[in-house]
Amino acid sequence: MYPELFRIGPLPVYSYGLMLGISFIVGSYLLTKEFKRAGISENIASEITLLCIILGVAGSKMFHLFENWSEFVSNPLGMIFSPSGLTYYGGFLLTTAGVAIYLRKKKLGFLRVVDLVSPALALSYGIGRIGCHLAGDGDYGIPTSLPWGMSYSNGVVKPSMMFFGSKYAEKFPNGIMPDDLPLHPTPLYEFFGAVIIFIVLWQLRTKFKIQGQMFAAYLVLTGTARLLVEFLRLNPTIFMGLTEAQLISVSVIVAGIVLWYYSKKEIPQLSKNINTVKGKISK
Secondary structure (H helix, E strand, O other): OOOEEEEEOOEEEEHHHHHHHHHHHHHHHHHHHHHHHHOOOHHHHHHHHHHHHHHHHHHHHHHHHHHOHHHHHHOHHHHHOOOOOOOHHHHHHHHHHHHHHHHHHHOOOHHHHHHHHHHHHHHHHHHHHHHHHHHOOOOOEOEOOOOOOEOOOOOOOOHHHHOOOOOOOOOOHHHOOOOOOOEOOHHHHHHHHHHHHHHHHHHHOOOOOOOOHHHHHHHHHHHHHHHHHHHHEOOOEEEOOEEHHHHHHHHHHHHHHHHHHHHHHHHHHHHHHHHHHHHHHHO
């Protein structure tokens, strides 16, 4: 793994930060193209991208701090300014709320815009996961004998620390798992999953005729991908054998299904109401 790629003079260039930057550039480019296609000002695409950068990073860090409250209390500055420790769902929730408020002020339909955002969001997330993979920040999976298993011995979070006290470390001397043991490269699994989701949404983006369906499809697909990959990661289960991320993923999937059903039901009802009003006017 390569947490630090190179240096420009005394300044280090970290792999995670670089990939995060690339993800926002790619996302902004795709979003600008979609806004142009939909006849929305490209300046709004730039402003939404800026919101996503600020709220995404802030939300991810805040969620991570809440998840690790005891560590945060014992070392608040170290936890806050650590380059690692970003939780995707925290950034996603805060960004969604912030964008909703922004769109309300701009008098733009929330569902219309998030439909346009969905493909870019999927691909940007995948690119960010490459940064997690290169940094080796603990997002990797459990030990595997598969030929594509990878060593994260040079990562920011050493496997010996990550798996200490777990059932996977019990069979090793002193309960310490070797850092070079092959592990599931789950960040890469998520990257490939995100690319597939992006391709599906990008191909279907002109075929969805009802507002909200694109975003609903995104929620179901990305929630399912995270739910499945979580089975290969080391995280404590908290309810019904599921981890916190899996429970959130299930909630995201349910939200997508409800939105899909609601959007299909709402549009015909709206058309019916419009026709009723037209009928009364014609009389």
